[in-house]
Amino acid sequence: MTVDNPLENQPYVTQYSKKMNNKIKCLVCRHGCILADGKMGICNTREVINGELVSYNYGNVSSISLNPIEKKPLYHFHPGSYATTIGSWSCNFSCPWCQNYSLTKVGPKKYDEKHFLSPENLVDIISQNSKSSGVSFSFNEPTLMVEYAIDVLKSLSKANPKLYSGFVTNGYMSEEVLKDLINNGLSSMTVSLKGGKENMKMNCNANSDYVFENIALAFEKDIHLEIVILVIPTISDSDEYFNKVSQKIVKNFSPDIPLHFNAYYPAHKFHLPRTDISVLEKARIIAMKNGLNYVYIGNILGHQALNTYCPNCQEIVIARSQSRFIDSKMNEKNECPKCSYKISIIN
Ligand code: SF4
Ligand code: SF4
Structure with a gap:
């Protein structure tokens, strides 16, 4: 079988693998599945085909x-x-x-x-x-x-x-x-x-x-x-x-x-x-x-x-509802409007 990377219509051969005698070890996650030909990993997304570990998830968007x-x-x-x-x-x-x-x-x-x-x-x-x-x-x-x-x-x-x-x-x-x-x-x-x-x-x-x-x-x-x-x-x-x-x-x-x-x-x-x-x-x-x-x-x-509260004075610095942002009361330096404590935020 000829396999190129990436393919739209065929399995993707992953670089995260290591040959071990007749088997292949997957290096993607901590399970480290060691798989023989035709076997699928614990995650059900990676399989050994003709001595290559392939992933079925490359660009496969759910x-x-x-x-x-x-x-x-x-x-x-x-x-x-x-x-x-x-x-x-x-x-x-x-x-x-x-x-x-x-x-x-x-x-x-x-x-x-x-x-x-x-x-x-x-x-x-x-x-x-x-x-x-x-x-x-x-x-x-x-x-x-x-x-x-x-x-x-x-x-x-x-x-x-x-x-x-x-x-x-x-x-x-x-x-x-x-x-x-x-x-x-x-x-x-x-x-x-x-x-x-x-x-x-x-x-x-x-x-x-x-x-x-x-x-x-x-x-x-x-x-x-x-x-x-x-x-x-x-x-x-x-x-x-x-x-x-x-x-x-x-x-x-x-x-x-x-x-x-x-x-x-x-x-x-x-x-x-x-x-x-x-x-x-x-x-x-x-x-x-x-x-x-x-x-x-x-x-x-x-x-x-x-909400996010200032750890120093307990003022609300970011208001949220249902996991949605409503309003930020901080200045451009991410400081609390009441006590100027610097809030740890990446903008
Ligand atoms: S086959 Fe799946 S479960 Fe096993 S190591 Fe690879 S990513 Fe992890
Ligand atoms: S996606 Fe589901 S099965 Fe996977 S780690 Fe999260 S809770 Fe567990």
């Missing part, structure tokens, strides 16, 4: 739309702007509560020309839309379309270096993949955490240490980071967990990293009732007591903790 950046959620990154948001198919985690299961629990449709969007065409769409300030890879796990994302980042920086980019991710990519994304201009990451070590192993088939390693690397490389915890009953709703995560962020990274506690709703195979607001509010109090400056409550319409 969904594209223009979204407020606050929906990612990114509250401290270009507030009030819109990102062209794109997703592909499937996920490398097996979370039974997945809220996007219609995209993540199905593999890509192989060789489906209808879904193909080239990186150049995507960048044209972004550049020609005056409302779009950049691209966000989201909806499913974006690591699974990393080769495409890197080509998009390359085209984006050529078209207009002011356009931003983001990954809304479970943070399980390999170190090599994360470094390549960063070196090609990735500007932000929203990383979602899925409960403590045991829960992550049992429910997501994943090791939380790797996620924190990637957060550390992104932090060191100055990528704008926001962290999300979906507060799931019995999985990620204990005081111990809230304390552990918030202390870890303050100690190892920065008190200025925004932390979002999002309400869970029953979805896919998980049927416990939605998160009680009192649990989210308790989580927020714990995280702030541990020193985090910007802690939010998400997925609850009209909650006061959608």
Whole structure:
């Protein structure tokens, strides 16, 4: 079989692979699947065909739309702007509560020309839309379309270096993949955490240490980071967990990293009732007591903790409603109008 990269109508041969005797190791994410000919990886997007590891997700677009950046959620990154948001198919985690299961629990449709969007065409769409300030890879796990994302980042920086980019991710990519994304201009990451070590192993088939390693690397490389915890009953709703995560962020990274506690709703195979607001509010109090400056409550319409408050005087500096930007009261230096405290925001 002759395979060129990239192809509209055939599988894409990934560079993230290593031959191991008669098998191929995938180097895209921390699972590191070692696959024989004809076998598909855990994520259901990569298969060994005639001794080559191919991806079915290159340019294989499941969904594209223009979204407020606050929906990612990114509250401290270009507030009030819109990102062209794109997703592909499937996920490398097996979370039974997945809220996007219609995209993540199905593999890509192989060789489906209808879904193909080239990186150049995507960048044209972004550049020609005056409302779009950049691209966000989201909806499913974006690591699974990393080769495409890197080509998009390359085209984006050529078209207009002011356009931003983001990954809304479970943070399980390999170190090599994360470094390549960063070196090609990735500007932000929203990383979602899925409960403590045991829960992550049992429910997501994943090791939380790797996620924190990637957060550390992104932090060191100055990528704008926001962290999300979906507060799931019995999985990620204990005081111990809230304390552990918030202390870890303050100690190892920065008190200025925004932390979002999002309400869970029953979805896919998980049927416990939605998160009680009192649990989210308790989580927020714990995280702030541990020193985090910007802690939010998400997925609850009209909650006061959608707003950004000045950590020094508690004045509202950015007002939001339903995860949408309403108004900023800061001056051009991002200072609080009341006490002039400098708010940590990228404009
Ligand atoms: S991306 Fe991850 S889950 Fe998928 S084949 Fe590669 S190593 Fe396995
Ligand atoms: S990591 Fe996110 S997208 Fe993937 S299965 Fe879990 S909740 Fe769904």
